[in-house]
Amino acid sequence: MTHNAPPLELRTRQVGPWGMNTYALICPTTQASVLIDPGDEPDALSAMLGDSRPVAILLTHTHPDHVGALAAMRQRLGVPLVAHPGPHAGGMALDADQWLEDGDTFALGAHALRAIHTPGHIGDQICFAIDDDARIIVGDTIFAGGPGKTWSAAGFRETLRTLRDVVLNWPDDTICYPGHGPHFRLGDIRALVEAFVRKDHGDFYGDATWEM
Numbered sequence: 579m580t581h582n583a584p585p586l587e588l589r590t591r592q593v594g595p596w597g598m599n600t601y602a603l604i605c606p607t608t609q610a611s612v613l614i615d616p617g618d619e620p621d622a623l624s625a626m627l628g629d630s631r632p633v634a635i636l637l638t639h640t641h642p643d644h645v646g647a648l649a650a651m652r653q654r655l656g657v658p659l660v661a662h663p664g665p666h667a668g669g670m671a672l673d674a675d676q677w678l679e680d681g682d683t684f685a686l687g688a689h690a691l692r693a694i695h696t697p698g699h700i701g702d703q704i705c706f707a708i709d710d711d712a713r714i715i716v717g718d719t720i721f722a723g724g725p726g727k728t729w730s731a732a733g734f735r736e737t738l739r740t741l742r743d744v745v746l747n748w749p750d751d752t753i754c755y756p757g758h759g760p761h762f763r764l765g766d767i768r769a770l771v772e773a774f775v776r777k778d779h780g781d782f783y784g785d786a787t788w789e790m
């Protein structure tokens with residue numbers, strides 16, 4: 579929005595048995611913040627938010643490792659829950675306060691986040707792209723070493739479509755912040771992703787690496 583506002587501060591905390599990355603984005607101008615994917619360890623998540631002013635909890639998707647502390651953090655923070663309308667993991671009925679579909683924006687202080695729907699790993703997977711910024715919170719859409727896990731050949735084919743039609747359209751300088759493992763620059767793995775989507779993977783599904 580205001581392009582001369584100081585950029586959003588990004589904080590990361592790895593929580594829970596699956597080493598899931600919870601992120602917090604904080605507007606330095608207004609101190610407004612969002613908590614993205616409260617996976618586990620409510621006390622650590624509260625500490626991460628510090629003395630910022632939380633305005634919402636955002637979900638990249640509804641797998642258990644990303645929502646383990648959702649009930650606890652909703653209770654603590656008393657802020658709206660914002661997520662994709664689904665379908666959600668295991669057919670759960672998510673009682674969000676606001677739904678974000680592809681292209682919808684969410685105002686955060688002097689900035690805005692834009693939802694990008696990236697189905698495949700799960701139908702309700704969205705990324706949060708920061709407007710006027712190279713950083714995107716990608717959830718389990720894509721990792722440094724491969725795409726997110728799939729549980730059916732149809733899910734894997736949807737992942738391939740998402741990589742080809744969505745992710746590969748992002749600029750090389752995009753910095754991806756995934757749900758697990760380190761962040762990475764898209765340009766550094768573009769050749770691997772391009773080779774991966776060109777290959778015939780048959781009826782494969784499951785854990786994939788770029789090299790397979």
Ligand SMILES: [Zn+2]
Nearest residue numbers: 639641699718
């Ligand atoms: Zn997941």
Ligand SMILES: [Zn+2]
Nearest residue numbers: 641643718757
């Ligand atoms: Zn995950």
